[in-house]
Amino acid sequence: MSGNLKGHDGEGREFHSPDELWAVEADSDGKHNTWYQKAVSYWDQQEASYNGVLGGFGYTSDLDVRDSRALLLKSMRVQLEAADKGQRQLTALDCGAGVGRVTEQLLRHHFHAVDLLEPSRHLLDTAGKNLSARTVPQPRGTVGNLYCAGLQEHNFEPGRYDAIWIQWCLLYLTDVDFITLFHRAAAGLKPDGLIFVKENICKEGFVVDKDDSSLTRSNTYMLDLFERAGVQVLYNVKQRNWPKELFEVRMYVIKPRVQEGSGMQT
Numbered sequence: 001m002s003g004n005l006k007g008h009d010g011e012g013r014e015f016h017s018p019d020e021l022w023a024v025e026a027d028s029d030g031k032h033n034t035w036y037q038k039a040v041s042y043w044d045q046q047e048a049s050y051n052g053v054l055g056g057f058g059y060t061s062d063l064d065v066r067d068s069r070a071l072l073l074k075s076m077r078v079q080l081e082a083a084d085k086g087q088r089q090l091t092a093l094d095c096g097a098g099v100g101r102v103t104e105q106l107l108r109h110h111f112h113a114v115d116l117l118e119p120s121r122h123l124l125d126t127a128g129k130n131l132s133a134r135t136v137p138q139p140r141g142t143v144g145n146l147y148c149a150g151l152q153e154h155n156f157e158p159g160r161y162d163a164i165w166i167q168w169c170l171l172y173l174t175d176v177d178f179i180t181l182f183h184r185a186a187a188g189l190k191p192d193g194l195i196f197v198k199e200n201i202c203k204e205g206f207v208v209d210k211d212d213s214s215l216t217r218s219n220t221y222m223l224d225l226f227e228r229a230g231v232q233v234l235y236n237v238k239q240r241n242w243p244k245e246l247f248e249v250r251m252y253v254i255k256p257r258v259q260e261g262s263g264m265q266t
């Protein structure tokens with residue numbers, strides 16, 4: 001399916017398929033280290049603040065968190081009720097965490113421990129400082145492990161997480177790494193754990209941004225990759241009240257499929 005998807009970048013270059021893009025962006029060894037390094041270099045130069053990680057649209061943070069919270073509460077009602085009764089300790093991983101905005105505003109209010117993964121050292125350091133210094137009113141959770149790494153290279157601790165939150169960073173992953181990520185992340189989940197993806201979405205095909213080495217995909221393209229990753233999409237929800245001048249934003253709640261006969265999640 002994704003072979004039929006066409007794309008373009010901001011410099012007038014057209015791509016007939018994602019494979020053409022990945023061939024153009026490959027290093028001489030066929031890997032995409034330069035593609036990934038360019039993204040981290042871009043983020044190394046951005047301001048370490050909510051406004052910086054939201055591309056100058058810091059005012060959208062509250063809107064974003066409001067819809068995320070509604071979907072989290074709906075998707076994890078059983079687990080959160082058990083936590084409220086003191087029957088369960090919940091752990092989350094915030095991926096591409098930036099300065100820890102999603103953890104501070106959302107995850108630490110519902111999970112007992114939140115780990116952060118972020119490849120830009122200065123953003124991760126700021127997240128660590130923000131989360132230890134700020135006195136959020138009665139947060140449930142503490143900050144756990146801080147991993148300075150990209151999603152394409154991270155090894156998830158087996159069976160640790162009730163939720164893995166991946167917001168505005170899948171757009172940095174090649175298709176191959178996008179697909180394998182879900183296999184690796186599934187191993188990091190508890191048996192009823194879920195993966196939450198929140199991402200910019202273009203109307204059709206894909207749009208490449210050479211500045212930060214990213215790829216905004218259409219909803220069709222995202223669903224095709226989820227299908228190829230062999231995961232189940234429980235919810236596919238559009239962010240409401242989003243500024244018209246920005247890409248549409250969608251949230252996907254993902255459940256790994258259980259491998260028949262093995263009791264293992266994939």
Ligand SMILES: C[S@@+](CC[C@H](N)C(=O)[O-])C[C@H]1O[C@@H](n2cnc3c(N)ncnc32)[C@H](O)[C@@H]1O
Nearest residue numbers: 039043096097098101120150151167168169172
């Ligand atoms: C638009 S910011 C979003 C930050 C945070 N998720 C939020 O919503 O506030 C994108 C983040 O993705 C991170 N990033 C870039 N490449 C990545 C990769 N390969 N894996 C994981 N995160 C990546 C950037 O360093 C940056 O912090």
